[in-house]
Structure formats: structure tokens, C-alpha cells
Amino acid sequence: MTAAPAPTPIITVDGLAKHFPVRGGTFLNRTTGAVRAVDDVNLTIAPGETLGLVGESGCGKSTVGRLILRLIEPTAGRILFEGTDIAGLAQRELLAVRRSMQIVFQDPYSSLNPRMMVEDIILEPLYIQGARKGPETRRQAQKLLETVGLPRSAIARYPHEFSGGQRQRIGIARAIAPQPKFIVCDEAVSALDVSIQAQIVNLLQDLQQEFGLSYLFIAHDLAVVKHISDRVAVMYLGKVVEIAPKRTLYATPRHPYTQALLASIPAPHPRLRRQRARLTGELPSALAPPPGCRFNTRCPHAQDRCRSEVPELRTLAEGHQAACHFIDQIPAPAPLGGSPRNGTAP
Amino acid sequence: MAAPDAAVLEDRPARVPFWRGPTFRRLIHHRSFVIGAILVSIVLVTALIAPWLDLPDPNRLAIRFRFRPPSGEFLLGTDNLGRSMLSRVIWGGQLSLAIGLGVVLLNAVFGVTLGAAAGYFGKLDGPLMRFADALMAFPSVLLAIGIAAALGPSAMTAVIALAVVYIPRTARIVRASVLVVRELEFVQAARASGADDWRILRQHIMPNCMAPLIVQLSFVFAYAVLSEAVLSFLGLGAPPTTPSWGILIAEGRSYIREAAWLTIVPGVAIAITVFGLNLLGDGLRDVLDPRLRVEQG
Numbered sequence: 147m148t149a150a151p152a153p154t155p156i157i158t159v160d161g162l163a164k165h166f167p168v169r170g171g172t173f174l175n176r177t178t179g180a181v182r183a184v185d186d187v188n189l190t191i192a193p194g195e196t197l198g199l200v201g202e203s204g205c206g207k208s209t210v211g212r213l214i215l216r217l218i219e220p221t222a223g224r225i226l227f228e229g230t231d232i233a234g235l236a237q238r239e240l241l242a243v244r245r246s247m248q249i250v251f252q253d254p255y256s257s258l259n260p261r262m263m264v265e266d267i268i269l270e271p272l273y274i275q276g277a278r279k280g281p282e283t284r285r286q287a288q289k290l291l292e293t294v295g296l297p298r299s300a301i302a303r304y305p306h307e308f309s310g311g312q313r314q315r316i317g318i319a320r321a322i323a324p325q326p327k328f329i330v331c332d333e334a335v336s337a338l339d340v341s342i343q344a345q346i347v348n349l350l351q352d353l354q355q356e357f358g359l360s361y362l363f364i365a366h367d368l369a370v371v372k373h374i375s376d377r378v379a380v381m382y383l384g385k386v387v388e389i390a391p392k393r394t395l396y397a398t399p400r401h402p403y404t405q406a407l408l409a410s411i412p413a414p415h416p417r418l419r420r421q422r423a424r425l426t427g428e429l430p431s432a433l434a435p436p437p438g439c440r441f442n443t444r445c446p447h448a449q450d451r452c453r454s455e456v457p458e459l460r461t462l463a464e465g466h467q468a469a470c471h472f473i474d475q476i477p478a479p480a481p482l483g484g485s486p487r488n489g490t491a492p
Numbered sequence: 493m494a495a496p497d498a499a500v501l502e503d504r505p506a507r508v509p510f511w512r513g514p515t516f517r518r519l520i521h522h523r524s525f526v527i528g529a530i531l532v533s534i535v536l537v538t539a540l541i542a543p544w545l546d547l548p549d550p551n552r553l554a555i556r557f558r559f560r561p562p563s564g565e566f567l568l569g570t571d572n573l574g575r576s577m578l579s580r581v582i583w584g585g586q587l588s589l590a591i592g593l594g595v596v597l598l599n600a601v602f603g604v605t606l607g608a609a610a611g612y613f614g615k616l617d618g619p620l621m622r623f624a625d626a627l628m629a630f631p632s633v634l635l636a637i638g639i640a641a642a643l644g645p646s647a648m649t650a651v652i653a654l655a656v657v658y659i660p661r662t663a664r665i666v667r668a669s670v671l672v673v674r675e676l677e678f679v680q681a682a683r684a685s686g687a688d689d690w691r692i693l694r695q696h697i698m699p700n701c702m703a704p705l706i707v708q709l710s711f712v713f714a715y716a717v718l719s720e721a722v723l724s725f726l727g728l729g730a731p732p733t734t735p736s737w738g739i740l741i742a743e744g745r746s747y748i749r750e751a752a753w754l755t756i757v758p759g760v761a762i763a764i765t766v767f768g769l770n771l772l773g774d775g776l777r778d779v780l781d782p783r784l785r786v787e788q789g
Contacts, residue, residue: 215684237688244686257677260783261699267678270695271685304782320681 154229155190156328156360157214162187162223164209168433181432183209185384187223188459191328196354196361198375198392200368200407202429206384207364211330214362215247216240227328245275248321252333254313258305264291265301268320275324290319293356294349311342315349322353328360335370347374368411372396377465380404383432383440386459390466401468402445402476439471447476518779525775531768535761539585547579550735559751569753571744577757580735585761587736588717591651591729592765595716596709598655599662604705606659607666608693612674621667624660632657632715633722640728650720650729657719658712665708669701676700703777710773714766737762 165180184206191197199207212218214225216232225233232243248271251257258267265287269277277283288298294315305313314334321329331350335343347370353359365371371378372392379389380403388401399405406425427444430436436443442452451471459467470476510516519525538545554574562569568577610620627635639653673679679696687695721738723729730736737758744754 212680217680217683237686241686244684247684249681249684251677251681253677257681259678259682259696259700261781262695270682270687274682274685274687274691306783317681324685 153193155226156193156195156228157189157191157362158224158226158229159187159189159210159214160224160226162189162210162213162225163221164206164213164218165221179433182384182435183432184213184220185435187381187384187386189379189386189389191360191362193327193360194354194358195376196363196374198371198378199362199364199381200366200371200378201381203366204429204432205381206432207381208332210381211249211332211362211364215244215249215330217249241275245271245324246327247330248324248326248328249330249332250314250317250321250334252337254310254317254337255305257317258313260305262304263301264303264305264316267305268316268323271320271324286323287319290323291316293322293353294319310338311345314338314342314346318346318349318353322357322359325357326359328362330362330364332364333366334363336365336367343370350374368408380407383430383435385440385469387441387470388466388468389459390463390468394463394466400462400466400473400476401441401470402447403441404468405476406444439469447472515779519775522775522779524771525779528768528771528773528775531764532772535585535765535768536589538582539589542582542586545582547582548576550575550579550583551733552576559747561751562753568757569751571740571754572747572751577740577753580740581737581757581761584735584737584740584758585765587647587730587734588720588738588762589765591647591654591720591736592713592717594651595654595658596713598651599658599712600705600709602655603659603662604666604698607663608670608698608701610663611667611670612689612693612697617667620663624663627656627660628664633719636719636723637726637728640723645728645731647730647734650723653723653728654716654719658715662705662708662712665704666701669704670697673697673700699780702780706773706777710766710769713769714762717762717765 162184163182163186164184165182167177168179168181169177187206187210189197189199189210199210201207209218213220216225216235216237220233223233224231227243227247230243232240235243262270265284266273266279268290269279269283269287272283272286273279284301287301291298291300296312296315296319300308300312300316305316308316317334334350335346338346350361351374354361361374363371363374375392377389377391378395379386380395380401381387382403388395388399388404395404396408399408403425410425425444430440430443436453438454439445439448439452439457442448445452449472455471457469457471459469460473461467462473552575554570557566557570557574558572560566560570560574562577566576566578568581570576571580606620606624610617610624630638636650636653636657639656640649643649643652674692674697679692682692682696717737719738720729720736721742724732724736724739725742729738732739740758741755741762744751744758748755
């Protein structure tokens, strides 16, 4: 766990928003609305820290990751990389920063170019930065493969010759090739078998130790996030509703949505099952989010104020913030032993 | 799927000339590629060496010998004016192959460029594809006739007209593949590393769009050879003194009951060529796709 971020955070996200325009009409392509995929998100990630980002499908968590990497253009907000705003840089100017920020994807099958040899796949970030292919880079590729636990001989093979877990290792080798400081893990283990998940999570942790990496670990599996994260942010419909150090969040979730989310973790024994706060209803459309608190349509505690006024993130304790008008009235859930202890393998 | 951990591989070999490299070895071990290559080479070589073959002039009239069926004297028979079909079909190959290859080449260049641009750059997609729609709204032969008529009759005109007709179709197919591939995560990964559009297209997108393109181009060749016949038939292609396979079929059509070989002979020539090109294309597609590679002992 990290204390208050005293050193310059590796990533600071300030008022980040992404609205995808919805176009209608056959000829004129008029903008008829906007999907507010990400709305006023603030985050910081300290050097060496792992920030978990959780939420339902469609809540905008992957969009946040891609916005930080400038894979999509933000509608508003600032993205500071080590204190420098990169939100306004042109793609050309970004090249130097890109060396320090990488991404590991969810799908190990579509994240590797099937027509390239593993050597070229993992060295691609270096080629882009201007490296010339040669014996030197080949040794580098072999070393990278060993670092992620693959045989050196893998350089001359193609992605289809590997299993899902091995492919994910190749994806990780590519991400660490330019010696980045920050990696977005976008559902990096979600597509893998549980046993493989554990291996990949451990690999990510080892690499973090070795290279002092910071991670933004995006996932919907709360157990995995609990295992790897230092702090966890919970997103709902484009907004961060609660953010806290891991232990605090899992032990005393305060926002009703976080409580419901944690209650949905399958319990290893029926008697340990949490009874409270089951969510009903569907995620509302981001095209027309409900007014006020976006969670009001599904919140068991919703009152009139929730339907009119947007709650701000309020600091509850050191590093613990939640966005709810009635945070003080909502009972914290009773501590229980039902949540999985260390996460990856139930 | 092979277990890579079990296999002990040498490091990558040093650069070797193409004909000793692994790609060439895979090509010559690919059965349909080899058959296709043989068929296409026979057709090409025969057409190219026509001037040196001891053939009767394809335009020499010999009314005495008209409508001779294939025999020892006239290997592939004679036509309504007594001209040797063997000679005509070999000479005709020159023009037909040139036109077919020309159209395929133009398609490969412009169809791929326009399709990739439309699929990759969202802003160009609308204008380019609406223009393609406009061209495709015309019946293809009618459009080719219109263009050929506007440009004046010649073999080059036929090539341009047919290329214009088929480029939108090729572009469509390329665009569709690009739309799919550009959303894949390895493209995102390249972008996250700072690859520019050109690198992403060349290195990551286009190599993964080849399979449908190769198939499409072998179709285009077949259609071009056949459509050239229509243009020539209407006097918009090459002058009628130059026989082409299309012209031969068009001329023979009137005698199909009495002298079927007049249409069968050039028809078989087209069929062999297209079949060969298809096999060649399939082989190329397989060999260029690492996933379809069959391990050779």
C-alpha cells in the first residue's frame, strides 16, 4: 500500500471526459447525441503503484485506459505524465512519451499480429522508436522472452503456435520492450483460465518489482484486482464512484454500488454468502444517463436529492473517497470472512 | 497446436536468397500452387513464343478448309473462314493475357489504395464509397462500353474501361477487410507504441487483408478476359484483326451448333488460365498465411 502520493505521480488524470458523438441522418451526419463514456474522471497513479479500476461492462473503464494512452482523443480534461500534460500533444510529439507507456490487452488472440514472427512482434515498439533490426535486437528479444518465462527459441515462431497464456506472455514482453514506466493492463487476464490467470498476475507482479512499473489494472474480476492492486477505483456509468486503498475498499465499502459489487463476488461457501445489497435492473444507457446520481435508478437508498443533484467525490478518510449524498446514513456492511482471501484462484 | 516449449529451435538462419529460403520451399511443396504455376506458365509461355512457333498466320483465310473439325492436319480445327484455330488461340492469348493482367494490375494498385484509404481513414470512407456505389450502380458491361466509347477503341482503352469497372469492387472488398482488421488489438498496440498510419497500414493491416484480395484478383482476371470479348465484339476493344480469346468466342458463337470447337477451344484456354490463376492464388494465400502453413518434414 502506498502512502499519500508525495512524489510526482506517474499519471495524473484531471477532469477527463470522453463523449462519443452519436450521428443520425443519411446525408448530413448530424450529431444527435453523445454517449458520455467517461465523465469527469480524476485519478492519480504513483510510481510503482498498481491502481485497480473495476466496474461493469460498459462503465467506461477501458475507455479511461485508452484515453490515458491517447489511443482515443479526450473530449475534455488533462492527462499528466510525470507532470507534463500530454492531452494536447500531437501524435508526433507523443512518440517520446509512448516509450514510457504501454498496454497489455485482454484478448491474447487478437492482440498479436498473426503475420509477424514473435521477434518482430515484441520488438515492434523499438523499431517504431527507430531501432534497426540486427543481432543486437535479436538478443534483446530473446532476453525479453526469458524475462516473461518463454524459451528463447520462441522468437522464430508465429503467434498461432502458442497457447493463450503464452500469447499473453508475448504481449507482456512487447509491453516491457521499450522499458516503460507505466502499463495499462486492460482486462489482461480476463480471457485466461483461472490457473493461467494466477501465473500471469504473478508475472506482472514480478515485473513490477524488477522494473519499478506502475500499473493501471482494468478488470471486472474483483478477486484478481484485490490480489494485485494497491488502490482500487470503482466506476459506474462513466464516473468514479469510490476510490480507496485496497484493504479499506474491500473491508468497508461505503458507496452503495461498491457494496453491491462486492456482494456479488461468489462466496466459497453458501453460509458465507452476503445477503445484502443485490443489484436489480439494467445498467442505464450512457446515451441518456439518469439525472443526478447516475446510480439512482438501481440504488436501494436513493432519495429525491439523488435524482436531481450530482454527488461529488467526498473524502471519508485518508485516501478514501466516495461520491454519494447519503454516505453517512448508509450502513457499512458487516465484516465477514466470505470474500476470497487472496483472490486469483477461488 | 504444437507445443513450442518442447521443440528446440535454432536461432533464425541468416538471410538467404529467396529461391533457397523457406517461403520458396513452402511454395514448391504446395500442390495447388505448383499445378497452378505450371498451367499459367504453359499459357503464358505459349502466348509469348507465338512468333517463333511454326504456326500458320492466324489471319490467313483459306475458305477451302473452313469448318474443319480438329484433326491431324488442323490440330484444333478451323473457323468459318478456314483460319487455323490453333494459331488463333495461341496468338489470341497474347492480347487476352495482356488485358487480363493489365486490369488485375490496375485493380491491385488502385483498388487496394482506395479500399485501404476508405477503410482506414473514416473521413474518406463516405465520399470514396459513395463514388464507388455510383460506379457500381451501372451494369458493368454498360459502364465499360461507355468508357471505351468515350476513349476510342483500342486495347489500352479496354484495359482502362475494365479497370474502372472492377476497381470499385476490389476497393469494397479491401475496405471491408481493413475495417475488420483495424479494430484488432494488435493494431491498437502498434498505435500505443507510436506507429504512424503508414506503418500501421503497411505492417499490420494490409498483410492481414491479403486472402480475400487474392481471390478477388483471380476473379477480376477471369471477368476481364470475358468482358474484353464483349468490348471487342462491339468494336470497342482491339481491332478485329487481332484475335483475342473473347473475340474468338464471340465469333464462334454463331456456329456453336455446327462447329462447337470454335467456342470450345478459346473457352478451354480461358478456363485453363483462370483455373491456373485460382490455384496459384490459393497457394500464395496459404503460403503467405503463417496459420495455414503445413509443416514440411
